[in-house]
Amino acid sequence: MITALFSRQRIYALLLFLGAGILMARTIIMLFQGALEVLVWWVSALLILELLIDLACMLTSVRWFIANTKNEDRIPLRLGTSAAILHAVRVLIFVIGRAGPWTDFDVRPGKEALYWNWELVYFASVLSALGVIGVIVIWTLRINAKKKANENH
Known part of the structure; x- marks a missing residue:
């Protein structure tokens, strides 16, 4: 019973759910702080x-x-990848807007x-970089697994 509840697929799905939830919570906080009134239209659209x-x-x-x-991992993983990259x-x-010639x-x-x-x-920059690194690692592992599967057949 416990093994079925905590299968590898379910752990991955749960971790992806939590990661997206954290990003979503931060986005909702920004919306309640008035981000749509402060940000230019295209940054608001990204939000x-x-x-x-x-x-x-x-x-x-x-x-x-x-x-x-x-079989169900393809769409959530692609959406998670999109969310991590878009957040980065x-x-x-935001960083460019706080420093340099484009303040x-x-x-x-x-x-x-x-x-x-x-x-x-x-803090946000480090977490975003870790998210993008995670995306790269996961996709590299998936590509290598597909290559091995093709070689074995």
Whole structure:
């Protein structure tokens, strides 16, 4: 019973659900802090897009958890990859908007960036980099597994 509940597929689905949930929670917090009024339209669109991708990833992860088969992993993994990369792009936009010659290019004229400090920016940057590294590692492992499967057949 416990082995079926905690199969490898279900653990992967649960971890993906939790990862998307963390990204979604941060996005919702930003929305409640007034991000749509502060950010320029295209950055706001990226924020909403990430929210939708996170939600879709969570829903498809639940489906994968229930199905408990490897056949159900394709869509949630692609959505998780999209969410991680999009989040990393949004963090990069935020960092660029706080420093350098493009200061505040991502906020509307007369508005200030949402509450932030450099420690939060570093933290978000490190987590985003780890997310992208995780995506690269997982996809590399999947490609190698497919190559081995093709060689054995």
